[in-house]
Amino acid sequence: MSYIQLNGITRRFGNVTAVDNLTLHIEKGECFSMLGPSGCGKTTTLRMVAGFEDIDEGEIRVGDRLLSSHKENFYLPPEKRDFGMVFQAFAVWPHMSVFENIAFPLRLRNLSADEIRSRTTEALRNTNLLDDADISPMDLSGGGKQRVALARALALNPDVMLLDEPLSSLDPHLREEMRFEIKDLQRKFGFSILYVTHDQSEAMALSDRIMVMRAGHVEQIDTPLNIYRKPASKFVFSFIGLSNFLKVVKSGDAVKPTGSDDAVNLPAPADVFGQSSAAVLASRPSEIDFGDDGHVRGLVKRRTYLGEIVDYAIVVGDQEVRVQKTARSPGPGPGETCGLKFLYPHWYPE
């Protein structure tokens, strides 16, 4: 049985269903990310696990403990769930020193003074904050504040760590550094992570599995590699990286991009067309090759050097396809026609 279980949970705010009948099982020690645009229900899901939101349907369990259950009308308040949590805006308390911030959850558990000191010191050491123990967290940088928040969450040695966009308020280079620190801490202590983010590379780098959400529904739950290689829907495809969607229409046996007379030289799976005769051919700009043996032909409208890479806009029928190649390999110039070969084509219903 999975360690963290969300069974058919639903949360409504007025007329809006923020999370709709979500079932989710997470293993012990797993790092699980919830990815999606704002308003997709990822934060609400995390807050239901934390206990800040009650649930309207379903139940939440961790290990053998029941946390929330609609049927049994049961709800364990957040302070009794013994989780660690880190928030986007740091949420370190400015009226306490770094040490006091981290000692706070321990003090609430009536531990002896010696134990509080040793466990706080341990958390400080694990987050490289030993030298800053007695200063105000307000004198620390953003990364420093987030370390305090992390240490505070670690102090209790929780089995589950809830991270709500913890890196979004940091500078890009710090973000990468903290990412690895969180991963190292997880390896060391073995807690499960529930991670909310809207940044796909962050989710890819950290997670064992990723859930992509949209409007309260699950779009896909899979490993980072599968999410990238086999996006389950057009939405997941577009959310996970730069994308082209070439609209195609089926006429007879041929499949043609709209506004073009040339057929796409690729076998299209029959089921994507369904009732209508339209579909989309999805591709990544970096996974297209130029060549005469291309699947479609187009006209180069614009070529832009971006340093490392060159960005092309290619007109195919009445649409535009973006192509990115490294600057080292020469490609066609503006006004030239060229063939486009899709290395990893994906087909989705329109």
Add this chain to the structure above:
Amino acid sequence: MNTSVSNSPALRKTRSFGAGEVLLVISIAILVIVVVVPVALIFFNAMWVPGKGFNITDIVDVLSEPETYEALTNSIIIACGTTTMSTIVGTFFAWLVTRTDIPYKSFMKMLFLVPFMLPSFIGALAWKMLLNERIGYINNWLRSLYDVIGIADGPVFNIYSFHGIMMVETMYLFPFVFIQVSGALERMDPTLEESARISGASLFTITRKITIPLVLPSILSGALLIMLYSMAHFGTVAVLGVQVGIINIPYLIYQHIHQSAGSFAAIRTGTVLAAVLVVTAAIIMWTQNKILSRGRYQIIGGKSFRPVEVKLRGLRIPLFVFSIAYIGFTIALPTITIFLVGGLKTYGLPLVLENMTWDNYHRALFVNPQTQRAIWNSVSLGLSAAVITMFAGVIISYVIVKMKVRGKGILEFLGMLPFSVPGSVIALGVILAWGGGHTIPFTGIQINLYNTVWIILVAYIARYMALSLRANSAALEQVHDSLIEAARACGAGMAQSLRDVVLPLVRPGMIAAFFLIFLPALRELTVSVMLYGTNTRTIGVEIYVLNEDGATVESAALAGIALLIIISGQVIIERLTGVRAK
């Protein structure tokens, strides 16, 4: 190299005495004339004895009089009591409307701001009518109740006491704390409390260890505002304290000025007392700045989810009813009492329909030239003071907030002054500066505004400059520098970018400043009561004088009219700002 040298004179030309310096000089001049000179004259006169030079023996004399000592003690007792009670009441209600699931929150929030609208001395008049020991309506009712249940002569509450004064001031001043604290609670990042909760803290522990410490600076800053206001407040003590010998510093100053009939010796005594008030106010302001600079934490959050509300459960409806009852008892009841007593044929008659008449209202509005003139004086003074102060405030705030000119530091310091000078001090300073006691240096001209409306106008401008500065700087801080720079880059000059970009953007702030000044000025008492002459009584003064003369019903009728003007003014603002917000 050569080109740069030949270019430099042209460049330098633009750096000469420009619009910025002109505005700076104007700003400093306004503040010097309106605030600095009067306050400086108070200190000068307190220490300078004609013929004897500087001398502090008079100060020592005044301060060692038992009367001064007692007034100062009274001021402090009342201020401390009022501050403590208002802080508790204000913080509690702020917590109730921001952190609990009490019903009709936005309505409740408005409700707790209503006391701000009502002048506390009119409230004091009403409470006098309700809780006068012998003939107060509530006391009479209590007495009849005792008769019914058979207690011979039950205890009744006497409003003419320290308790009464503090109670009435608390009713009208607690919104200072309420606004500060509810604002801080609303802006506070909810995750600060949530992270405590997930750490295992109960709601009670969070309130004690996290929430209260974080909003403590706001609580203290509201409390000090109340203390500052109460120390220098004339009306309530004059109505409820003087009868039983409770006199505070502002009343003592008033007494000296009025009994003196213009004698300079009495005014000198007043200056020493005023200096005491200024020093006290300065200490309070200094403490407040100290607290704010040390303790105002950055607690405003980024991503804001709704804060977790304390579920009041069984207490939800009782607390809601209690809040409504509190406002009903402290605000609605006295207001209705004023209107009813204003309609009585003679004060002391029972409040029944056959004793009621419209005569008092009719006479105040259409017959009695004295009250008509008072209404006219207040309306015209309020309008002029509001318009002048609004524009002066924009100019000064603009220089302080937006401009980078040398000498701005002086202006920032001078700009703080109006915040810390109590009304009665301003009144006295204005008498010294414009009351004909001095000649303007180097010109030999003597300006004597004593007993004219002009002296009141000058005093109003000084008194309300602080409000205008606050509203306008807040509005200007919202206008990002790049907006002005963009206008300049498009080719607009300094003046044109002010007119076309800055003014339209700060107009809401200016309108706010106008009403913030106009409405309180309508009912002003503390300053007017020191400056009025036979023909220059304001509404506040007229109500006060009528009441002192025993014309209680006439005084209540005029108070009722004043309340109607204030309430309709407030409704107009709500409409204007409401439309604006959409």
